Amino acid sequence: MNEPSSLAPVGVVGLGLMGSSIVAALLVAGHPVRAIAPIATEAPHAPERIGGQLRQCRDADLIGSTQLYLDALTVSEDYAALAGCELVIECVIEKQEIKSAVYQKITGAVSAECIIGSNTSAIPISELQKFVQIPARFLGIHWAEPAFMTRFLEITCGEQTDPVFAERVFQMAHGWGKEPTLLKKDIRGFITNRLMYAVYREIFHQIERGHATREDVDKAFRYDAGSWMTLMGIFRRMDYEGLKDYESILGRIFPQLSNRTDVPEIMQQMVREGARGVHNDRGLYSYEAGEGHQWDEAFARFNQEIHGLAAEYSAEKVKAYLQ
Amino acid sequence: MNEPSSLAPVGVVGLGLMGSSIVAALLVAGHPVRAIAPIATEAPHAPERIGGQLRQCRDADLIGSTQLYLDALTVSEDYAALAGCELVIECVIEKQEIKSAVYQKITGAVSAECIIGSNTSAIPISELQKFVQIPARFLGIHWAEPAFMTRFLEITCGEQTDPVFAERVFQMAHGWGKEPTLLKKDIRGFITNRLMYAVYREIFHQIERGHATREDVDKAFRYDAGSWMTLMGIFRRMDYEGLKDYESILGRIFPQLSNRTDVPEIMQQMVREGARGVHNDRGLYSYEAGEGHQWDEAFARFNQEIHGLAAEYSAEKVKAYLQ
Numbered sequence: 001m002n003e004p005s006s007l008a009p010v011g012v013v014g015l016g017l018m019g020s021s022i023v024a025a026l027l028v029a030g031h032p033v034r035a036i037a038p039i040a041t042e043a044p045h046a047p048e049r050i051g052g053q054l055r056q057c058r059d060a061d062l063i064g065s066t067q068l069y070l071d072a073l074t075v076s077e078d079y080a081a082l083a084g085c086e087l088v089i090e091c092v093i094e095k096q097e098i099k100s101a102v103y104q105k106i107t108g109a110v111s112a113e114c115i116i117g118s119n120t121s122a123i124p125i126s127e128l129q130k131f132v133q134i135p136a137r138f139l140g141i142h143w144a145e146p147a148f149m150t151r152f153l154e155i156t157c158g159e160q161t162d163p164v165f166a167e168r169v170f171q172m173a174h175g176w177g178k179e180p181t182l183l184k185k186d187i188r189g190f191i192t193n194r195l196m197y198a199v200y201r202e203i204f205h206q207i208e209r210g211h212a213t214r215e216d217v218d219k220a221f222r223y224d225a226g227s228w229m230t231l232m233g234i235f236r237r238m239d240y241e242g243l244k245d246y247e248s249i250l251g252r253i254f255p256q257l258s259n260r261t262d263v264p265e266i267m268q269q270m271v272r273e274g275a276r277g278v279h280n281d282r283g284l285y286s287y288e289a290g291e292g293h294q295w296d297e298a299f300a301r302f303n304q305e306i307h308g309l310a311a312e313y314s315a316e317k318v319k320a321y322l323q
Numbered sequence: 324m325n326e327p328s329s330l331a332p333v334g335v336v337g338l339g340l341m342g343s344s345i346v347a348a349l350l351v352a353g354h355p356v357r358a359i360a361p362i363a364t365e366a367p368h369a370p371e372r373i374g375g376q377l378r379q380c381r382d383a384d385l386i387g388s389t390q391l392y393l394d395a396l397t398v399s400e401d402y403a404a405l406a407g408c409e410l411v412i413e414c415v416i417e418k419q420e421i422k423s424a425v426y427q428k429i430t431g432a433v434s435a436e437c438i439i440g441s442n443t444s445a446i447p448i449s450e451l452q453k454f455v456q457i458p459a460r461f462l463g464i465h466w467a468e469p470a471f472m473t474r475f476l477e478i479t480c481g482e483q484t485d486p487v488f489a490e491r492v493f494q495m496a497h498g499w500g501k502e503p504t505l506l507k508k509d510i511r512g513f514i515t516n517r518l519m520y521a522v523y524r525e526i527f528h529q530i531e532r533g534h535a536t537r538e539d540v541d542k543a544f545r546y547d548a549g550s551w552m553t554l555m556g557i558f559r560r561m562d563y564e565g566l567k568d569y570e571s572i573l574g575r576i577f578p579q580l581s582n583r584t585d586v587p588e589i590m591q592q593m594v595r596e597g598a599r600g601v602h603n604d605r606g607l608y609s610y611e612a613g614e615g616h617q618w619d620e621a622f623a624r625f626n627q628e629i630h631g632l633a634a635e636y637s638a639e640k641v642k643a644y645l646q
Contacts, residue, residue: 122568122572144546144547144550150546150547150550151545151546151550152542152543152546152547152550154543154547179542179545179546180542181535181539181540181542181543182535182536182539183534183535183539184533184534184535185532185533185534187529187534191529191535191539191540191543191547192543192544192547192548193572193576194525194529194576194580195522195525195526195540195543195544195548196522196548197572197573197576197577197580198521198522198524198525198580198581199518199519199521199522199557200557200569200573201521201573201577201580202517202518202521203518203557206510206514206517209508210507210508211506211507211508211510212504212505212506212507212514213505214557214558216504216505216506216514217504217514217518217556217557217558218555218556218557218558218559219475219502219503219504219556220475220477220504220514220515220518220556221515221518221552221556221557222474222502222552222553222554222555222556222633223467223473223474223475223502223553223633224467224473224475224477224514224515225515225518225519225552226549226552226553226556226629226633227467227473227474227475227553227626227629227630228622228625229544229545229548229549229552229553230545230546230549230550230552230553230625230629231545231621231622231625231629232541232545232622233540233541233542233543233544233545233549234522234523234526234537234540234541234544235537235540235541235607235608236541236607236608236618238600238606238607239600239601239606239607239608239610240600240601240618240622241600242599242600242602243590243593243594243598243599243600243606243607244594244599245445246523246590247586247590247591247593247594249445249516249520250520250523250524250586250587250590251585251586253517253520254520254524254583254584254585254586255584257517257520257521257524258521259582260577261577261578262574262577263570263573263574263577264573267566267569267570267573268570270566270570271566271567271570275566276565276566276567277561277562277563277564277565277566278562278563279565283561283562283566284558284559284561284562284566285558285559285562287562288642291641291642294641294642295559295563295641298554298636298641299551299554299555299563302551302553302554302632302636303550303551305632306549306550306553306554306632307550309625309628309629309632310545310546310549313621313625318614318617318618318621319611319614319617
């Protein structure tokens, strides 16, 4: 990555789990970061948490040492600290009225040149855009957890976003070590989420009919889809398999897929019963007490490995073996 | 894996790419394999190809040396070689009339105790079942390429399959180093294929409307879905993320997903134009001459790595860190 503080300062508003992780990603990329904690209790813990994340980055050889990067961070409750930022990323909770108030405060602190991005995954960018003074400079910048260790970044235009600014953030994101995607319309759920919901619609349909178990579905995805996903994605996979079979099977299977619109009963039941998955050891699987933490640890380590693997197998590198 | 020839002999009919790869998987698992080449020209090349695959297994530390395993292979054009096999796997081309003829010949050679499995991914097991003498002992055994290096195996019951035999193959498959899934009804496309077709239905809808590019979709899948797929699968991922958000988003997004039944124009066009993806360097992406071979190489190597990674991160191992 870049030297610490070698780039222009970026603002981050919101220092929850995701916000901290985004701060770490931007520090590693070489930006000084001006972090705003709208929730006063978040501020004191943030540097320690972000320090821990930077040590993970160091252990993964993304940076040489942590302190110089951590020195490029300021944490404040005062939005005035955002003055001079050309980009501010909002990652507060998914409530329109709270986000709206946050945008007022950001706008009060920055110049008219500043681009404001939201990390929302739940609210349409075109909606949030109504709350800012210059909608053309507002867009979605959606990260994947942990932001400092994933290559994914989804940039989404709202109806009023000027594509020039989306393009600018798209370019910047390459400098952050990301493989950004640019979505020109803010369809609900953006790309991966929306596509995965297509999977969920079909799989709940099959599970409810007793055609397969949850365990079997997870195995199929881990070992079958998982065996090519990180190498190829969707369309490269089709090219790899050859296209003719797909064409005939698309026509046969599309009419048989579920078109349901209701919420599957098992999910309603889980929520009724207060199941929060690994977070309270009750979910679609059963968990021993404390097992949730193990999954956090495992995901952090796995992510580091798959991150490295994805880089080794970029399309450019596959092609380069030709020479 | 097991010592060479330490298990009962298994028959394999069909020695194309997939058949050879299945033979290698069974040899590595410790079965003597009696391979039948219904296409005479396949027989002479099979041992060499399978030898190469066994060397890949040796390089991945799945076996110690190749020769003893290769010695457990017989290749013949004469179905009589199948006598004594308790399991025969058919992997000839996806034509009902050819498969039907093959089943007649298998039945003529084996005892009434023999289980016959088909590697088909295109024809319903309930259909193929009509061509065999003992439909209760017929089922789908669907492998993923390369069979000797993937953990995925989909066992599918047809309408007349006795679940006892599906269960028996399911148990055997664990001994082959697989993470098998058992599908109690032969829904079209089985599990992963069918679920991926739900993705394709939605993504062609978005692509045709210009909301995202193919490249961006592939990036989103490689770097976002790919970052957790091999670790978690579908339902574990929901538990990991917490269930409440899913429940509310399912209800919002399901009604917005595409219910199309037509074959996307881009796929029709590709097939009309004779595009066969990496196989003739013309497809959804553009390819330099010979690049297809690079993708073969890359997939072979990637598979080896993701295979190892999946094993390191089994649910049991994640849980074991608790102790």
